[in-house]
Amino acid sequence: MPSGFEPVALPLVDLLERAPSLPDTLALYARLDRPLAANEVVVIADPDDLDDWEDEPPLARAHGCAYLLSLPDLKAVVHDLERLHAHPTLAERVTALAYYLENDRFQRL
Numbered sequence: 001m002p003s004g005f006e007p008v009a010l011p012l013v014d015l016l017e018r019a020p021s022l023p024d025t026l027a028l029y030a031r032l033d034r035p036l037a038a039n040e041v042v043v044i045a046d047p048d049d050l051d052d053w054e055d056e057p058p059l060a061r062a063h064g065c066a067y068l069l070s071l072p073d074l075k076a077v078v079h080d081l082e083r084l085h086a087h088p089t090l091a092e093r094v095t096a097l098a099y100y101l102e103n104d105r106f107q108r109l
Contacts, residue, residue: 007045010044026047027044027045029042043057
């Protein structure tokens with residue numbers, strides 16, 4: 001049964017601001033051929049809404065995006081950063097996410 005969440009393309013910084021209010025069933029799709037950037041357009045969608053033959057939603061494919069990580073993992077990166085630094089900037093959030101993706105662990109300040 002579809003979740004009812006329509007896939008959305010938006011800049012990464014906007015996603016980082018909205019992430020806490022989004023459902024944990026969603027996933028982040030991004031370009032894998034270059035490093036993440038704050039204004040990079042990413043796609044959020046519910047992977048459970050995909051047909052069996054699809055690897056990513058059509059909107060993600062249209063933007064050249066592939067699966068990057070689940071929204072709960074994204075929230076965990078942001079939460080860990082906020083635990084270390086009370087009010088991280090959006091740039092610090094992007095850096096923490098990039099670090100996590102490159103090193104498979106949380107960044108230590």
